[in-house]
């Protein structure tokens with residue numbers, strides 16, 4: 001895909017984040033969509049392309065009153081929205097539509113109007129994983145961690161520092177769910193969830209949503225907000241079964257999507273001013289730093305423990321506080337994208353001064369899928 | 380109220396041989412007749428070269444502990460926490476998820492790369508699960 005041909009011209013989260021007992025899941029979609037439409041200075045009737053995940057495009061388009069000529073219902077987990085951005089950029093460039101709305105929302109905590117996730121007993125997961133006691137992401141996502149730690153010499157303290165550093169960022173974000181400072185000891189003494197991970201190394205469970213509006217870069221200058229251009233993109237999938245990953249020392253989906261985005265963007269790692277790596281659990285930033293090529297995997301733990309990703313560090317990472325401290329409604333990728341857009345607009349609560357390039361990397365399922373978007377505010 | 384039961388696998392036409400195997404006390408894998416690739420989970424073609432000529436064979440049942448978590452909460456129905464959810468690297472190459480029996484469910488007892496061997500546990504009259512225990516000798 002050609003660089004900087006498409007831009008984000010509208011971006012917003014739901015009016016509230018956290019615990020929202022007053023709205024169903026589809027209303028959370030609508031709330032985020034209406035906020036993004038207002039942010040872009042558009043009307044709903046201006047939208048001719050639409051993408052969403054979990055909920056179907058027909059569900060949300062009907063609810064909002066949109067008649068699209070291009071739809072994308074890609075639903076590969078929490079990074080679906082990175083894939084939507086990539087697909088939307090291609091569709092806009094190909095002339096299939098002009099103005100795309102992407103929505104995410106999940107009543108993850110209040111569970112209003114949300115179908116519970118279930119595993120069919122005759123699916124491969126139902127036959128070859130569920131009978132062995134996996135029960136939700138905390139019992140599955142950390143399964144590779146002990147192997148990764150042994151291979152690369154990563155320590156429990158380094159993995160605890162991921163949560164400590166992200167809480168430092170969250171403290172700067174008024175909308176973050178968890179803002180009180182924590183220490184490595186606090187993390188290592190918090191309730192055990194699935195060894196080696198404890199409560200403070202697992203994401204929050206909240207309600208909320210977000211929406212993005214994309215259009216061609218040529219049109220973007222006529223919109224009220226500072227355009228944020230799509231510089232590079234990548235995507236891939238591996239397996240819905242964490243037990244069947246090629247290796248626990250790396251994520252194949254990360255290793256395909258990340259480098260693809262860097263190549264498309266034509267940038268080097270030294271060019272990156274701001275980085276988001278979807279952190280459903282504390283090991284994901286380490287996998288991300290390694291698989292996206294920022295450093296060898298063995299250096300990721302020491303790099304974070306040394307403070308290089310904290311406020312004032314040389315590689316600001318997960319500056320909203322991440323899924324560990326900002327919010328996590330179940331599919332956090334949209335919130336990572338929102339933070340990248342805020343940073344590129346220069347309006348983030350914990351703004352990285354002068355940031356020009358932001359890398360936003362998402363995961364879907366338990367390393368099942370991946371999407372990477374590289375943004376810039378310069379064309 | 381009925382006691383919550385462990386999730387029960389429901390075989391499909393492509394996986395029936397695997398579940399027939401565990402019921403007969405065998406861990407069955409598949410090998411490609413064209414390229415010799417050994418793979419899991421079951422399917423009637425080779426995911427490496429796409430050949431439909433594949434054979435079912437009895438695996439040795441030997442493997443090593445590749446990685447695991449010790450799940451504390453929330454516990455799956457039919458499980459008493461803490462319990463280990465393990466991924467076993469089989470001698471023949473493929474990995475599969477299982478539980479480790481005959482061994483404390485602690486980080487001290489569960490050492491990565493420890494030798495394991497398959498054991499079978501009947502869930503009901505139709506389904507037997509392949510579990511693993513520390514290898515003897």
Ligand SMILES: [Zn+2]
Nearest residue numbers: 411414425428
């Ligand atoms: Zn083959």
